[in-house]
Amino acid sequence: MMKTEVTIAGVTFKNPVMEGSGTFGSGMEYSEFVDLNKLGAVVTKGVANVPWPGNPTPRVCEVYGGMLNAIGLQNPGIEVFCERDLPFLSKYDTKVIVNVCGRSVEDYVEVAERLSDEDRVDMLEINVSCPNVKEGAIAFGTDRNCLENITSQIKAHTKKPVIMKLTPNVTNIAEMAMAAESGGADAISLINTITGMKIDIERRRFALANKTGGMSGPAIKPVAVRMVYQASHAVKIPVIGMGGIATGDDAIEFMMAGATAVSVGMMNFVNPYATIECVKGIEDYMTRHGIEDINEIIGCV
Amino acid sequence: MKAKVTGKVISQSCIAPGIYDLKIETSLAGDAHAGQFVGVFTKDASALLPRPISICGVSDDKKSIRLVYRVAGKGTDGFSKLDEGDEVSLLGVLGNGYDIEKLSSAGNGSGSKVLLLGGGIGIPPMLELAKELHAAGVSVSSVMGYRDERTFLLDEFTAFSDTYVATEDGSLGTKGNVLDAVRENGIEFDAICACGPLPMLRAIKEFAGEKKAYISLEERMACGVGACLGCVVKTKEVDHHSHVNNARICTDGPVFEASEVEI
Numbered sequence: 001m002m003k004t005e006v007t008i009a010g011v012t013f014k015n016p017v018m019e020g021s022g023t024f025g026s027g028m029e030y031s032e033f034v035d036l037n038k039l040g041a042v043v044t045k046g047v048a049n050v051p052w053p054g055n056p057t058p059r060v061c062e063v064y065g066g067m068l069n070a071i072g073l074q075n076p077g078i079e080v081f082c083e084r085d086l087p088f089l090s091k092y093d094t095k096v097i098v099n100v101c102g103r104s105v106e107d108y109v110e111v112a113e114r115l116s117d118e119d120r121v122d123m124l125e126i127n128v129s130c131p132n133v134k135e136g137a138i139a140f141g142t143d144r145n146c147l148e149n150i151t152s153q154i155k156a157h158t159k160k161p162v163i164m165k166l167t168p169n170v171t172n173i174a175e176m177a178m179a180a181e182s183g184g185a186d187a188i189s190l191i192n193t194i195t196g197m198k199i200d201i202e203r204r205r206f207a208l209a210n211k212t213g214g215m216s217g218p219a220i221k222p223v224a225v226r227m228v229y230q231a232s233h234a235v236k237i238p239v240i241g242m243g244g245i246a247t248g249d250d251a252i253e254f255m256m257a258g259a260t261a262v263s264v265g266m267m268n269f270v271n272p273y274a275t276i277e278c279v280k281g282i283e284d285y286m287t288r289h290g291i292e293d294i295n296e297i298i299g300c301v
Numbered sequence: 302m303k304a305k306v307t308g309k310v311i312s313q314s315c316i317a318p319g320i321y322d323l324k325i326e327t328s329l330a331g332d333a334h335a336g337q338f339v340g341v342f343t344k345d346a347s348a349l350l351p352r353p354i355s356i357c358g359v360s361d362d363k364k365s366i367r368l369v370y371r372v373a374g375k376g377t378d379g380f381s382k383l384d385e386g387d388e389v390s391l392l393g394v395l396g397n398g399y400d401i402e403k404l405s406s407a408g409n410g411s412g413s414k415v416l417l418l419g420g421g422i423g424i425p426p427m428l429e430l431a432k433e434l435h436a437a438g439v440s441v442s443s444v445m446g447y448r449d450e451r452t453f454l455l456d457e458f459t460a461f462s463d464t465y466v467a468t469e470d471g472s473l474g475t476k477g478n479v480l481d482a483v484r485e486n487g488i489e490f491d492a493i494c495a496c497g498p499l500p501m502l503r504a505i506k507e508f509a510g511e512k513k514a515y516i517s518l519e520e521r522m523a524c525g526v527g528a529c530l531g532c533v534v535k536t537k538e539v540d541h542h543s544h545v546n547n548a549r550i551c552t553d554g555p556v557f558e559a560s561e562v563e564i
Contacts, residue, residue: 030528
């Protein structure tokens with residue numbers, strides 16, 4: 001019997017496949033395509049203490065092998081999320097990781113406290129790395145002292161395990177991983193998008209209204225694999241790897257680099273069945289190589 | 302039920318400079334209606350996102366769809382090279398489409414008169430709408446606007462509607478835009494349906510006044526299914542999804558009542 005279960009901070013996932021926050025809503029839109037029961041977890045779109053309107057359009061554009069986005073974390077706020085999205089997710093046998101965004105430490109803490117008593121929430125993922133929100137979110141993720149401080153403050157206000165989501169837009173990813181760990185994070189996830197820009201040369205204009213956006217997609221995968229490798233070797237806490245994952249083979253590559261679980265992000269837009277195909281692809285790989293327990297391959301290179 | 306499927310090209314032809322007429326056999330046709338769209342995938346692995354293209358026609362046997370599109374970049378350029386028998390990946394059917402029932406009752410008891418306004422590459426979705434409205438017994442007037450006399454699809458509207466044309470250079474029909482043609486011909490209507498460039502839609506929103514105008518919007522999209530929040534339009538009322546006056550064009554639209562959106 002093949003074992004695909006992985007455990008992070010005491011939470012056991014039936015398989016290591018999740019999806020990247022912001023690419024999957026709260027699962028509702030993609031439940032038309034995939035059986036959410038078959039995913040290791042659903043990671044929700046970032047939610048703040050109050051509704052956020054997001055950025056002006058155009059918010060997305062395609063680039064070679066990927067895309068740029070500057071959505072600006074549009075979200076309905078924590079109350080609507082708890083009233084609508086959590087009951088929806090309660091219908092499924094999968095773990096729920098709620099991505100939390102904010103503009104100040106107080107914002108994050110407010111959401112973390114609000115979710116502390118929600119039984120349906122298994123873990124929190126803290127977005128301190130969105131490149132598209134001006135008021136500072138990324139500052140928490142690019143300064144090691146800020147990151148350690150916000151991690152410990154959130155940890156002090158919630159009983160849920162906390163994943164800190166790291167930005168790749170730093171000089172030394174290992175240092176940031178260590179900062180999250182010393183702040184008390186239960187796990188880290190990476191990479192968020194890489195800051196990029198596209199110019200429409202016909203119109204002499206930025207392709208995105210926000211000028212810059214976060215790049216995702218298969219083109220960033222080698223960067224992500226490298227960072228997952230460096231981060232996972234710098235800390236003892238588990239790592240959730242992401243960045244351009246499209247197939248089971250991609251997932252295996254991230255796990256060999258040191259990830260305990262993986263997320264499918266932008267590729268959901270290209271193939272709405274990508275998450276399920278990743279689960280199947282991992283199983284096929286295990287069969288092909290006679291692997292009984294997926295945990296055997298984590299960090300094996 | 303939305304799905305990503307593989308369709309098979311039945312035929313393709315160039316019907317005006319840069320405008321292509323592509324017929325695809327696909328299981329999506331069964332659910333496809335006027336005003337909806339499909340995401341078409343390129344065969345180029347570096348150009349990953351689906352291209353949203355409106356449905357110009359659904360075959361009577363509900364086995365194929367017709368897409369009339371303009372080559373606007375490398376994705377659509379690739380589509381223009383598709384040949385009979387080629388496979389093409391599609392995501393669909395997407396969007397809300399036009400509400401034929403509501404339009405049928407726009408006349409408040411007397412026969413409903415619906416005015417269709419199409420500009421440029423906004424013309425193709427109006428053809429399927431004309432067909433569906435005609436089948437529902439609605440009296441349809443179509444006014445299509447082109448740059449010059451190199452029109453496309455125009456003669457097909459005559460089977461379903463009183464058909465008028467406007468050209469920017471005056472080489473055919475009314476010289477000017479579609480609203481100039483509506484005024485010149487004194488066309489009466491109970492409701493308007495429109496698709497075309499944003500300045501045209503803004504003018505129609507104002508022109509409609511008290512009457513309902515249903516406009517089809519476009520925006521850069523990624524997922525096409527309402528998850529990524531890339532393609533939003535500002536709304537007058539709080540939207541039901543994010544509660545921030547931003548509706549999702551791909552799912553809450555692309556068809557909106559003009560007075561509900563800020564364009």
